[in-house]
Structure formats: structure tokens, C-alpha cells
Amino acid sequence: MPSVHPPALQTLYASLIEGAQSQLQIPLQTPGTAVRKTVKEQEYIYWRFYLANGRRTDEYLGPASDQGTLQAMEERLANSREARQIADSVKTLRLSGFAVADNSSALTVASLFNAGIFRQGGVLVGSHAFGALLNGLGIKLAANYYTDDIDIGTAAPIALAIPDDRSFLDVLRDTGIEFLEVPGLDHHRPPTSYKQRGALLKVDLLVPGTEEYETKPLPGLKAHATGLPFFEYLMSGVEDGYLLGKDHIVPVRLPNPARFALHKLIVSTLRPAALGVKSRKDQQQALVMMDAVLEHNQAWMSEAIEVLPLAARPRIAQAADQTMAYAEGFGDITKDALEELSALRYGAREENEQGKDRKP
Numbered sequence: 001m002p003s004v005h006p007p008a009l010q011t012l013y014a015s016l017i018e019g020a021q022s023q024l025q026i027p028l029q030t031p032g033t034a035v036r037k038t039v040k041e042q043e044y045i046y047w048r049f050y051l052a053n054g055r056r057t058d059e060y061l062g063p064a065s066d067q068g069t070l071q072a073m074e075e076r077l078a079n080s081r082e083a084r085q086i087a088d089s090v091k092t093l094r095l096s097g098f099a100v101a102d103n104s105s106a107l108t109v110a111s112l113f114n115a116g117i118f119r120q121g122g123v124l125v126g127s128h129a130f131g132a133l134l135n136g137l138g139i140k141l142a143a144n145y146y147t148d149d150i151d152i153g154t155a156a157p158i159a160l161a162i163p164d165d166r167s168f169l170d171v172l173r174d175t176g177i178e179f180l181e182v183p184g185l186d187h188h189r190p191p192t193s194y195k196q197r198g199a200l201l202k203v204d205l206l207v208p209g210t211e212e213y214e215t216k217p218l219p220g221l222k223a224h225a226t227g228l229p230f231f232e233y234l235m236s237g238v239e240d241g242y243l244l245g246k247d248h249i250v251p252v253r254l255p256n257p258a259r260f261a262l263h264k265l266i267v268s269t270l271r272p273a274a275l276g277v278k279s280r281k282d283q284q285q286a287l288v289m290m291d292a293v294l295e296h297n298q299a300w301m302s303e304a305i306e307v308l309p310l311a312a313r314p315r316i317a318q319a320a321d322q323t324m325a326y327a328e329g330f331g332d333i334t335k336d337a338l339e340e341l342s343a344l345r346y347g348a349r350e351e352n353e354q355g356k357d358r359k360p
Contacts, residue, residue, distance in 0.1 A: 002134075002139045002140060002141070002142070002288055002291060002292060003139075003140045004138050004139060004140065004295075005096065005097065005098070005138050005139070005140050009092075009093065009096050009098070010138050012089055012092065012093065013093060013098065013135060013138075016086065016089055016090070016093075016242075016244075016249055017242045017249060019086075019249070020242060020249035020250075020251055021251065023113075023249075023251065025114050026110040026113055026114060026248055026250060027079075027083070027248075028051070028052060028107050028110060028111055028114075028174060028175050028176065029049040029050060029051050029052070029057070029176075030049050030050045030247060031049070031079070031080040031081075031083035031084050031087070031247060032047050032048060032049030032076060032080050033047075033048055033049075033080065034046070034047060034048075034061075034073050034076070034077065035047070035048045035058060036064060042063065043063070043064040043065070044060070044061075044062065044063055044064060045061045045062065045063075045064050045069050045070075045073055046058040046059060046060055046061060047059040047061055047073070047076050051175070051176030052103065052104050052107040052108070052175040052176050052177050053175075053176045053177050053178065055176060061073055061076075083247055084247075086247060086248070086249065087246060087247045090244050090245070090246065090247070090249070093135075093244065094244075096140070097140035097141050097142075098135050098140075098141070098244060099130075099131025099132065099134055099135050099141055099145055099244065100131075100244045100245065100246070101128055101131070101243055101244065101245050102146075102245075102246075103245060103246045103247070104175075104177060104196070104199075104201050105128065105147075105150055105201065105245070106243060106244070106245020106246060106247075106248050106250060107175045107177075107245065107248070108150055108172060108175055108177065108201070108203065109124065109128070109150060109243050109245075109250050109252065110175075110245070110248055110250045111171055111172060111174045111175045112152065112171060112172075113250050113251060113252065114171075114174070115171045115174075117152070117158055117171070117221075118251065118252050118253045120158045120220070121154045121155075121156045121157070121158050121253075122152050122153070122154050122158055122253065123152070123153045123154060123235060123238050123252075123253045123254065123255060124150075124151070124152065124241070124243065124252040124253065124254055125151045125152070125153045125206065125234065125255060125260075126147065126149055126150070126151030126204075127145050127146075127147035127149065127285070128147065128150060128151070128243060129151075129241075129254050129255060129260065130145060130260070130285050130289065131145050131243075131244075132241045132242060132243050132244075132252065132254055133241065133254055133255075133257045133260060133289065133292075134288070134289070134292060135242070135244065136241055136242070136254075136257075137257065137292045137293070137296050139288075139292045148199075148200035148201055148202055149202050149203075149204060150201070150202070150203045150204070151203075151204050151206055152203065152204070152205055152206065153205075153206040153207065153231060153234065153235055154206075154207060154218070154225075154235065155207065155208055155231075155232055155235035155236070157218070157219065157220050158218060158220045158221055166222075167221065167222035167223065168194075168205070168218075168221040168222060168223040169181065169194060169222075169223070172194055172203060177196050177201070178196065178197040179194045179195065179196055179197070179203070180194065180195055180196075180197055181193075181194055182194060182195045182202070184215070189215040189224075190215060190217075190224040191224065192204065192205050192206075192215060192223075192224050192225050192226045193205075204226065205218060205221070205223055205224065205225035205226065206225055206226055206227075206228050206231060207225040207226070207227050207228070207231065208227060208228065208231040208232035208235065209226070209227015209228050209229065209231065210227060210229055211229045211270070212227070213226055213227060213228065214226075214227040215227070229266075229270065230263065230266050230267075230309060230311075230312050231263075233259060233262075233263060233266075233307075233308070233309055233312065234255050234259055234260065234263040235255070236256075236259070236307075237255075237256040237259065238253045238254060238255055238256065239253070239254055239256065240252075240253065240254070241253065241254035256300070256304065257289055257292065257293050257300065258289075258290075258293045258300040258301045258303070258304035259304045260289055261285075261286045261287075261289035261290040261293060261301075261304075262286070262304050262305070262308065262316060262341075264282045264283070264285050264286035264289070265282070265283065265286045265315070265316050265319035265320060265323065265341070266312050266315050266316060266319065267282050268280075268282035268283045268286070268319045268322070269315040269318050269319050270315070280326075282319075283319060283322060283323040283326060284323075284326055286319070286323060287323050287326055287327060287330065287334070287338075290334055290337055290338075291330050291331065291334045294331075294333050294334055294337060295331075295333075298333075301337060305340070305341070305344075308344070313344040313345065314344070314345045316341050316344055317341060317342050317343070317344045317345035318345070319341075320338045320339075320341035320342040320344075321342050323338055324338055324342075
């Protein structure tokens with residue numbers, strides 16, 4: 001059963017996100033340091049930093065004797081000190097059980113923030129959203145989550161704050177990571193996923209759809225997305241949130257935590273038998289999130305259940321039955337909620353029968 005972070009750590013987290021709210025652009029590299037080089041008895045200053053792909057870069061600032069060079073160096077040193085303070089605070093939170101994304105994932109999400117994707121309707125979903133939501137609720141993770149996938153959803157068109165000759169792939173490559181389009185099983189359909197060359201990091205674009213899993217265009221991104229069943233339910237009522245990374249705090253948009261939990265249960269029933277491990281992960285994340293929401297605000301869960309699509313209710317009931325296997329150690333309020341969800345199959349059946357009776 002998850003535990004709550006002590007007030008001092010929650011205060012530290014709150015102070016970090018307060019500072020992050022004013023960010024307009026997030027640097028996509030390490031904090032960096034000043035380096036002096038002497039060429040023909042003349043000293044020059046460079047600013048050395050590392051990109052997300054590990055590549056070292058030395059940015060030329062100018063002659064050490066020039067006042068403008070010294071001023072530029074001081075500005076970068078001040079920014080570097082602030083970034084290192086953030087990194088130290090994030091390290092404290094990570095070691096205390098806050099969810100922190102790996103550096104490549106955090107910088108990729110930061111690049112999406114810089115492009116305006118979250119301001120224009122993009123929503124962070126999947127395991128990164130799971131961690132960010134738990135941080136916001138003050139819940140301690142037994143072990144930090146790990147995922148190679150960054151899932152970005154939307155229920156509305158997204159317009160990028162970048163020139164027309166740029167694309168979603170260009171935004172991903174701003175990190176310095178070499179992303180490639182991932183062709184789907186049907187080569188006649190355009191790709192909806194992007195993967196780092198030689199690594200497992202992957203970015204998926206998602207939109208509302210049906211169990212046909214259609215490919216839909218996102219013209220504002222010059223990209224396509226996969227349509228998912230019941231995804232519109234998750235995309236309703238999104239809110240501001242923050243993703244913690246090694247050296248960064250990235251403002252994002254997140255699903256409502258109660259809807260996130262219920263949607264995880266739905267998704268667990270949609271996966272094929274070969275992906276049973278992922279279904280169990282969905283149910284375990286749903287259980288942790290349900291417990292956190294019920295401890296925080298029971299009304300959120302009641303409201304999320306009330307607006308569940310009728311077609312989703314039998315799936316929720318099925319998943320709730322299966323999730324009971326993982327509920328040992330959780331509170332009675334959470335187990336009672338699973339039993340309530342399990343009973344939804346009967347309500348859905350009755351509403352279906354009433355609908356048939358009303359037909360002429």
C-alpha cells in the first residue's frame with residue numbers, strides 16, 4: 001500500500017514546481033561549465049555542456065579580456081548554479097520515493113514543452129503521467145517506475161509554435177537524440193511512433209478512436225496518431241502537472257487522476273493475451289492510483305465513475321475482478337471501490353435491456 005510523503009518533502013516539491021511555472025523555454029542540455037583555452041598567448045572562454053545523446057559541445061563566448069564575454073559567462077554561471085540546485089533537490093526527492101523520469105525522457109518531454117505542444121492541447125499519458133500524478137498527490141513510490149515509452153495524447157488539433165517547415169520529428173531531434181520514424185505492421189499506414197536509434201526510447205502519438213485502432217492525421221504536427229478506444233474519456237478534464245527529470249522540471253498537461261485509474265482498468269482488458277504482463281501492470285498502476293485518489297478526494301472517483309461510457313462498464317467490471325488479486329495490503333475503501341466497479345456489469349446490462357425495451 002503506498003504511503004504519503006512527509007510535509008517537508010511535499011514543501012520542497014511545491015517550491016520546485018512554483019519556480020517551474022515561469023519557464024518559457026527549458027534548456028536541452030546539462031547545466032554546463034566555463035572552460036578557458038589559450039591560443040597564441042590569447043585566452044578565450046567557452047561554455048562546455050553535454051546534449052541528451054552524451055555529445056560534448058563547447059560554445060564559443062569570446063576573448064577572456066572582453067567585458068561582454070565575461071558578462072555572458074556570468075549569466076551562464078548563474079543559470080548553471082540554479083540548474084544544479086534544482087538537480088540537487090530532485091535527487092533528494094528521487095531518493096525519498098518521488099517519481100523521476102530518466103534524463104533522455106525528461107529532455108524529450110522538455111523539447112515538446114518548448115514547441116508549445118502542451119499549451120496547444122497535448123497531454124502526457126502512460127507511465128510518465130502515472131509518476132507525475134502520484135508526485136502531485138504526495139504519494140511515495142515503493143520503487144521508481146521505469147518506462148521506455150513517452151505517450152502523448154490529444155483530443156483536439158495541436159498547433160506548434162514553430163515555423164511551418166518544421167515537424168514533430170524535428171522537435172524530437174532538438175534534444176540531440178537521433179529519433180527515427182517507426183513503421184507500423186501495415187506499411188500502407190503512416191507511422192505514429194518515433195524511436196531513438198540504437199536504444200529503446202520511443203514516443204507514441206495517441207488520439208480518440210475505436211477498437212479498429214485507426215491511424216489519424218495531426219496536421220499541426222505534420223504527423224499521425226493512433227486512435228484508441230475510450231481515449232476521449234481520458235482526455236476530458238485534463239489539468240496542469242509537472243514531470244521531474246534529472247536536471248529539469250517540465251510543465252505538462254496530465255489526465256484527471258481518477259479517470260487515469262479507471263482508464264488503466266479499461267486498457268487492461270483491451271490488450272491481447274500475449275501482452276498479459278502489460279495488462280497486469282495496467283491493473284497494478286490503476287490500483288495504486290485509485291488508492292491515492294480515494295485517500296485524497298473520494299468525490300473525484302465518484303465523478304469519474306458517473307461519467308464512464310456505457311460500453312466501458314463491463315470492461316471495468318472485468319478488470320476490477322482481476323485487480324482484486326493485487327489488493328492485499330490496500331485499505332478497505334479501495335477494496336470497496338473495486339467491488340463497486342465489479343458491480344457495474346449488472347448496471348450496464350440493465351441499461352442495455354431498458355434501451356431494447358424502449359425501441360419501437
